[in-house]
Amino acid sequence: MAKASSVKDVAALAHVSLGTVSNVLNRPERVSPATRAKVEQAMRDLGFVRNESARQLRAGRSRTLAYVLLDARNPFFTDVAQGAELAAESAGLSLFLCHSDNRASREGDYLAHLVEQRVQGILVTPVDPNAAALDDVRRNGTPLVIVDRTRDDDHFCSVAVDDVLGGRLAVEHLVEAGHTRVAFIGGPETIGQVRDRLAGAREAWVAADLPEDQLVVVGTEALTVAEGRSAGERVMGIASSRRPTAAFCANDLLALGLLQQLSTAGLSVPGDLAIVGYDDIEYAAAAAVPLTSVRQPRQELGRRAAELVLDEAENPDHLHQQVVFTPELVARRSTRG
Amino acid sequence: MAKASSVKDVAALAHVSLGTVSNVLNRPERVSPATRAKVEQAMRDLGFVRNESARQLRAGRSRTLAYVLLDARNPFFTDVAQGAELAAESAGLSLFLCHSDNRASREGDYLAHLVEQRVQGILVTPVDPNAAALDDVRRNGTPLVIVDRTRDDDHFCSVAVDDVLGGRLAVEHLVEAGHTRVAFIGGPETIGQVRDRLAGAREAWVAADLPEDQLVVVGTEALTVAEGRSAGERVMGIASSRRPTAAFCANDLLALGLLQQLSTAGLSVPGDLAIVGYDDIEYAAAAAVPLTSVRQPRQELGRRAAELVLDEAENPDHLHQQVVFTPELVARRSTRG
DNA sequence: CCGTTCCGTTGAAACCTTTCAAACCGAGGA
DNA sequence: TCCTCGGTTTGAAAGGTTTCAACGGAACGG
Numbered sequence: 001m002a003k004a005s006s007v008k009d010v011a012a013l014a015h016v017s018l019g020t021v022s023n024v025l026n027r028p029e030r031v032s033p034a035t036r037a038k039v040e041q042a043m044r045d046l047g048f049v050r051n052e053s054a055r056q057l058r059a060g061r062s063r064t065l066a067y068v069l070l071d072a073r074n075p076f077f078t079d080v081a082q083g084a085e086l087a088a089e090s091a092g093l094s095l096f097l098c099h100s101d102n103r104a105s106r107e108g109d110y111l112a113h114l115v116e117q118r119v120q121g122i123l124v125t126p127v128d129p130n131a132a133a134l135d136d137v138r139r140n141g142t143p144l145v146i147v148d149r150t151r152d153d154d155h156f157c158s159v160a161v162d163d164v165l166g167g168r169l170a171v172e173h174l175v176e177a178g179h180t181r182v183a184f185i186g187g188p189e190t191i192g193q194v195r196d197r198l199a200g201a202r203e204a205w206v207a208a209d210l211p212e213d214q215l216v217v218v219g220t221e222a223l224t225v226a227e228g229r230s231a232g233e234r235v236m237g238i239a240s241s242r243r244p245t246a247a248f249c250a251n252d253l254l255a256l257g258l259l260q261q262l263s264t265a266g267l268s269v270p271g272d273l274a275i276v277g278y279d280d281i282e283y284a285a286a287a288a289v290p291l292t293s294v295r296q297p298r299q300e301l302g303r304r305a306a307e308l309v310l311d312e313a314e315n316p317d318h319l320h321q322q323v324v325f326t327p328e329l330v331a332r333r334s335t336r337g
Numbered sequence: 338m339a340k341a342s343s344v345k346d347v348a349a350l351a352h353v354s355l356g357t358v359s360n361v362l363n364r365p366e367r368v369s370p371a372t373r374a375k376v377e378q379a380m381r382d383l384g385f386v387r388n389e390s391a392r393q394l395r396a397g398r399s400r401t402l403a404y405v406l407l408d409a410r411n412p413f414f415t416d417v418a419q420g421a422e423l424a425a426e427s428a429g430l431s432l433f434l435c436h437s438d439n440r441a442s443r444e445g446d447y448l449a450h451l452v453e454q455r456v457q458g459i460l461v462t463p464v465d466p467n468a469a470a471l472d473d474v475r476r477n478g479t480p481l482v483i484v485d486r487t488r489d490d491d492h493f494c495s496v497a498v499d500d501v502l503g504g505r506l507a508v509e510h511l512v513e514a515g516h517t518r519v520a521f522i523g524g525p526e527t528i529g530q531v532r533d534r535l536a537g538a539r540e541a542w543v544a545a546d547l548p549e550d551q552l553v554v555v556g557t558e559a560l561t562v563a564e565g566r567s568a569g570e571r572v573m574g575i576a577s578s579r580r581p582t583a584a585f586c587a588n589d590l591l592a593l594g595l596l597q598q599l600s601t602a603g604l605s606v607p608g609d610l611a612i613v614g615y616d617d618i619e620y621a622a623a624a625a626v627p628l629t630s631v632r633q634p635r636q637e638l639g640r641r642a643a644e645l646v647l648d649e650a651e652n653p654d655h656l657h658q659q660v661v662f663t664p665e666l667v668a669r670r671s672t673r674g
Numbered sequence: 675c676c677g678t679t680c681c682g683t684t685g686a687a688a689c690c691t692t693t694c695a696a697a698c699c700g701a702g703g704a
Numbered sequence: 705t706c707c708t709c710g711g712t713t714t715g716a717a718a719g720g721t722t723t724c725a726a727c728g729g730a731a732c733g734g
Binding site for chain 4 (some may be wrong): 006007017018019021022023025026050051052053054055057058059060201
Binding site for chain 3 (some may be wrong): 016020023030031032035054055056057058059060127290
């Protein structure tokens, strides 16, 4: 593999000028068919590959979008990513995924790197939506959209789903089914999502005139399958006379863990405990007992976020907007006697 | 947001030359503390962010690794990615994930883009390990390592797991448990993995002197949960006198689908059908009936791949190697009476 | 046959950083 | 006093592309 060849080499081989080669690359319609063919042949002969760094340096903009996500293992985020990918693809851009793994420091490293690379735009589901690191990105002129989180100010575009409404839908569904003692499983409360879903749950509970202390909050350390199992043990540890007859989990992973824990313990769902999850990930419908869940328009979330970030990048009179989608309850066997 | 400032602006503000600013950036130890402080202050005042394109253009190499993966929803790949990330991080590089979604065209687009970007190296789990697109990457001088697949020639480094052995382990386990009629569930056979696991299964079957026609192959279109359920229906459709008593699934997603299908149909695992999966993803241990599975050293796979690609990038006498890891059977309830 | 017009092509500047040989400067030694 | 030496700093070149004003020539109308 000889040293990579440049436009100059191509130009020399094709007996044309540098500028013409560049035109073939960027405005082929302006080049006569004959010259174009000559140049393209030369490119092939040399195995020419355009140097994107040089291109970007001169042209000023890159052909890349990035999505910095919290947890690549949670199908919710990969679905969002898929939506963003579709939007990026149709704009002729590539989407790179960066996995912050819930660590603020990694998130910061990625953001800094992306800003240095002058990507067209960044989508991010941040560890902390109010972190100053996000303002730094903005200050450096890289468009940034917050995904599935909201911020206290409106300095950014964001796309999110109405989690309070989602919480309300879930609990209304349980109340309608006649449950009068319900557990809310989720945590930590530092996550805005968890707070909102719980708030929605409370609204529905109060609206149904049920006594507040019958909505039991079972805290978790994270929104994972393992935490769901451990929450399950705690719920089952409650004396059966006072044990909730239904549980609303802050996400589907928790719900799946809970479900597993129950079936290991030989209890039936929904007989012994009805379960509502949140996110409606693929595995929810596919669980041993298909899960009732609150569906979020995941792909749509990603698609819209990508569109917003592109608008911010291209449209000089771009206005920040906070897009809020509406969730929807999908009832399945886990709440149906 | 005023136009981004450059080293030139920083130099002017700090009353030093261009070169000094660059030294602060790249070889701070050569700059006297006083000057350094001045320059750093100027950078802060201007909100200077190094332009990575220009840096890379001049310096010749990037600070990026990329992993082009098949299916972001399959936890197997995200675990591999995690391993690669760790290796990249400790080499001071960033890892970008690119989701080919099993489409050769998307994979090709990503590879081309990455080559144009002159990334340090590419890890890829390709749709087709023998595709010419991979050779193109190599020809253009970008190091590339094939992950979890193997190629017919040895023009590349690759890291994989011995799938034939894995298949053998799975079936030996079932044979030891006394099963004499077993289904192999998986497909399409264009996937090397599937072929190898089946080959291993056959080896073990023959070694146990069992009649060949009692190892039933149930084909699938893909390695997904949905396909697992549909395969389940087909298996259950077999007259009970001739129905296998155990199934070996080519991956855990299939196994999970199968498990769900059975429990929906009111059948018991392993009572009515014992199940062995493959990959030992997190959800396998966490399934309603914990799955026996063949574990692959996923993180290790990613880590080693990243190390190899870095060696290829930095070491002039790099030799391609085909690393093959050994899988391991993890027995759980799905095969234990 | 000349003047326009239009299309295709050219050449040089610009983008921002890194690199490296050379210049600088103050200190210590002769 | 002059030299040498070490550590700092400088200035210019280089890296590969895009952009754009300017150019050449052919076709066309007069």
